[in-house]
Amino acid sequence: MASTTPAGLKIRPRHMSFDFPNPLPRHWHSGDAFKSHLFDSMSVLFPDGERFFIDSVRKFRDQITDPELTEQIRGFIGQEGHHSREHLVYSDRLRALGYDITRMENRAKKRIHYTQNNFSAKRQLAATAAMEHITAIMADGLLRNESQMQGAHPMMRQLWRWHALEETEHKAVAFDVYNQVGGDRKILHRAMRMGTFFFIKDTFLGLAHMLKQDGLLWNWRVWRDGLTWMWGKEGVFRPLIKTYKDFFKDDFHPWQHNNIELLYATRREFDENTEPAVA
Template sequence: MVSTTPAGLKIQPRHMDFDFPNPLPRHWHSGDAFKSHLFDAMSVLFPDGERFFIDSVRNFREQITDPELLAQIRGFIGQEGHHSREHLVYSDRLRDLGYDVTRMENRAKKRIHYTQKKFSAKRQLAATAAMEHITAIMADELLRNDKQMKGAHPMMRQLWRWHALEETEHKAVAFDVYNQVGGNRKILHRAMRIGTFFFIKDTFLGLAHMLKEDGLLWNWRVWRDGLRWMWGKEGAFRPMIKTYKDFFKEDFHPWQHNNIELLYATRLEFDKAQEPAAA
């Protein structure tokens, strides 16, 4: 079983500069309010979250001597920086539609500020490694099953696939840094439990707010279909129960979920244009 990051894995940011539809179609994901707003609610949390991830890895950069990991840290910081930038434009489009994005952002900002003030740098890094696992397992599902983005606005599909690809590429960076600086599993597991709780809570509050603005908060069909899409027999989140739990195994490493082939396949979609022409 793999318990390390594949040797020679390159992590390079891609400059995308998405041309977001303006206005953003309110239900850009297949005309479905629940699906669209679940993605929206997560997206709003990303810019602040990703800045926190960058900071918490940066705090330990000087302690890392392995040149390969140092290169991956650079790639990780570049990728998360670009994600933040694109998701901020996304947030502005949501604001234009009348959603109280600032309130959602402030909730995340407050929580991050508290974490940075009250917890040690090591615990902050543990939180980052944990949250990166959550993004990694969601990214895997999104890339693996094309149906998850079926019917979505093409540019939005592209944005989420790009983000999922890069989350897959750098999924073990914070984890490897945490290990190299002697982080222990108990703190890591605790960080995961707390992080999961707040991530679900903040995403849910964002989703509920946007559904309320759409006049759909009390529409039982929206919830029935949405929850079925998430947790039903073929549900998008179903396969993640196992991969989520794996994080709590004593010898867990993110690349034990070896999706390198999926990563290579997805790269072809994005990197074709940048490959040097054959001589």
């Protein structure tokens, strides 16, 4: 079978339309600049990144003969398209606060343009599969650990949980397409190393820019508390190290990290009628 997504799990975009506060509270996450701007800087990368993901998967859609995976590709494209739309509004709110969002966007656009013009379609798909793993494990951490969004503005909390839910639903689609078209694991692993480097770099540069605009770039307490929140003993990202490294195993596929029960529990926040997946 081409698809590794659990049988019965339907991937459908939710037509959300978030009422973003205007103006957006500058430190919307529990009054904490570091937490807020870490999420903000990741968000700025999403619209262009998700359009790249859609394009890379769409190039191989006609080569997929499994009707279930074909349907999942349709759902993947729909979900990523809606994510891009909502995060563009988010970016506009940040731009209105005086942050140089255009510069951050252009950095991502330039790299994507280079990738699309210099790498094969299969390598672009490998990059998508790799980045989808990163978003999937981060989504799992956000949904699993309620304290990660504790104190956040209610609408922003809902936005991020919605995004995390749908990233979890479609986490295997690009990976399965890559396998179906004969993707090489060595290329996949190289794409993960490169993607991780640039994701961390771009997120850090965005975070630093926003803290600088707030006059907090050189505030050591902000960095101490923020890095402890991320990587300390109880850090939100620390548990993700093992699941991240699993990607480099030769027999890995995303649903080896089976969080279907968490997914359905979260679905109840957004869907009125949710039926459990067939085992």
